[in-house]
Amino acid sequence: MQNGELKQCELQIVETPRFFEAMLRGRPYGEASHITSRICGICAVGHATASLRATEKALGVAPSEQTVLLRKLNFHGEILDSHILHTYMLVAPDFLGVDSVIPLAKSAPEVVLRALRMKKLAGDICKVICGRHTHPHRDDGRRLHALPVERRDRRAARTACRDAR
Amino acid sequence: MSAKPKVAFFEFTSCEGCQLTVVDSLQDHPELLDAIEIVNFREAISRRDHDYQIAFIEGSCSRPSDEATLKAIRAQAGMVIELGACAHLGGINTIRNRQNLDDVRHYVYGDKADWYETYPARPIHAVIDVDAAIPGCPIDRDEFIMAVTQLLQGRMPQIPDHPLCIECKLKENVCVYQRGMTCLGPIIRAGCDAICPTYGDGCEGCRGMISNPNFDSLREVLAEHGMSEDAIKAKLTMFLTYQMMDRGGIGDDNGATNA
Numbered sequence: 001m002q003n004g005e006l007k008q009c010e011l012q013i014v015e016t017p018r019f020f021e022a023m024l025r026g027r028p029y030g031e032a033s034h035i036t037s038r039i040c041g042i043c044a045v046g047h048a049t050a051s052l053r054a055t056e057k058a059l060g061v062a063p064s065e066q067t068v069l070l071r072k073l074n075f076h077g078e079i080l081d082s083h084i085l086h087t088y089m090l091v092a093p094d095f096l097g098v099d100s101v102i103p104l105a106k107s108a109p110e111v112v113l114r115a116l117r118m119k120k121l122a123g124d125i126c127k128v129i130c131g132r133h134t135h136p137h138r139d140d141g142r143r144l145h146a147l148p149v150e151r152r153d154r155r156a157a158r159t160a161c162r163d164a165r
Numbered sequence: 166m167s168a169k170p171k172v173a174f175f176e177f178t179s180c181e182g183c184q185l186t187v188v189d190s191l192q193d194h195p196e197l198l199d200a201i202e203i204v205n206f207r208e209a210i211s212r213r214d215h216d217y218q219i220a221f222i223e224g225s226c227s228r229p230s231d232e233a234t235l236k237a238i239r240a241q242a243g244m245v246i247e248l249g250a251c252a253h254l255g256g257i258n259t260i261r262n263r264q265n266l267d268d269v270r271h272y273v274y275g276d277k278a279d280w281y282e283t284y285p286a287r288p289i290h291a292v293i294d295v296d297a298a299i300p301g302c303p304i305d306r307d308e309f310i311m312a313v314t315q316l317l318q319g320r321m322p323q324i325p326d327h328p329l330c331i332e333c334k335l336k337e338n339v340c341v342y343q344r345g346m347t348c349l350g351p352i353i354r355a356g357c358d359a360i361c362p363t364y365g366d367g368c369e370g371c372r373g374m375i376s377n378p379n380f381d382s383l384r385e386v387l388a389e390h391g392m393s394e395d396a397i398k399a400k401l402t403m404f405l406t407y408q409m410m411d412r413g414g415i416g417d418d419n420g421a422t423n424a
Contacts (some may be wrong), residue, residue: 007324014176014207016178016227016228016231016281016283016385017227017270017273017274017281017283018178018258018283019261019269019270019272019273019283020273021272022261022268022269022272022273023257023260023264023269025264025272026400027260027337027399028396031399031403034369035257035403036261038180038182038256039180040180040181040303041179041180041181041182041183041184041303042180042181042182042185044180044182055388062412085185085188089188089209092399099210099211099212100206100210100211100212101209101210102198102203102209102211103232103274104208105198106193108207112195113195115193116192117192119189119192120192122192123189123192125202130361131361131364132187132360132365134180134182134186134290134303135182135302135303136196137318137360137361137364137366138365138366139364164246
């Protein structure tokens with residue numbers, strides 16, 4: 001940019017083709033969401049859940065209301081995580097006059113620490129439901145193997161809420 | 166060490182989840198930024214600096230034109246470390262290695278197949294020498310921090326070489342076989358805190374096999390638990406296709422085995 005005018009714009013597509021559609025052929029349906037979550041580590045829950053819905057449609061089964069609600073909560077965790085990554089770690093450095101989040105950690109540590117705290121809360125929401133945000137467990141279309149009602153989950157949820165304050 | 170070591174991160178064929186895990190490891194260890202200088206990290210930094218001592222490489226090599234980039238990284242870095250299953254094992258990218266590549270390309274891209282350069286996916290050490298690997302899909306945050314700590318102390322990262330079952334027992338998990346499911350834990354490298362069995366799934370093998378896997382016993386156990394030969398083959402080729410083909414234990418997808 002020069003004087004508010006765009007001088008040069010670059011588009012780089014560095015990603016290689018992955019061939020997920022072909023890789024999934026002939027494999028057990030229970031693996032599908034675990035393989036497709038590897039499309040993207042940032043929105044793994046979205047890819048895994050889309051795959052689960054496709055599998056469930058193909059099999060003609062409907063998830064319980066409880067499963068749907070837990071999946072939605074999981075989505076909120078991921079969306080929160082992704083938006084904090086975008087707003088604080090990728091966009092904020094541009095507005096605050098530094099070239100990345102790393103010098104920002106020196107020039108505006110309170111901004112970066114707040115972002116890391118919120119990102120931890122977002123990650124912990126996913127952790128309580130599916131073990132981790134990149135790449136989720138528990139839910140493979142056959143059943144939710146375990147519900148987030150165990151003691152370690154309740155403890156994780158309490159710690160997450162406390163840390164976020 | 167007087168000056169901070171310069172560290173670069175690179176990604177090839179991958180989901181970039183391991184680099185995200187590196188960013189997430191800052192949540193508990195923001196002091197990491199005081200210990201190293203990150204000079205290259207496309208996922209989060211626009212700056213590109215090609216003066217570095219340590220290179221972490223995420224992703225598999227899946228096209229010939231990436232080999233030159235990898236060789237340039239090897240020539241620059243004193244230490245090259247594979248980051249995550251795609252780099253370390255080839256990961257899920259190698260699932261297609263058992264299929265006819267031409268068919269794979271046309272199935273996905275139709276008459277535009279020629280637009281996309283590709284060849285059978287491979288781990289980074291199949292292209293250049295590497296000094297160490299941090300396994301997992303994705304990597305474990307704590308193990309990454311531990312590995313960096315050890316590198317800063319002048320030691321190589323200490324990655325476990327005992328089966329996951331040991332770690333899983335220490336977590337007091339009920340064995341997933343007892344819950345009517347199957348698991349690759351007996352032959353897979355520990356170090357992930359048995360995260361999949363802890364959250365109710367069987368181990369899928371993302372950290373790769375230990376150096377002396379009791380393979381025949383595992384196949385026997387999987388069969389005893391009702392898995393067909395096809396199901397066993399699928400289980401052993403989610404993350405482990407490259408290793409299985411390498412040891413001649415699995416054929417291509419047209420049914421031919423070289424076991």
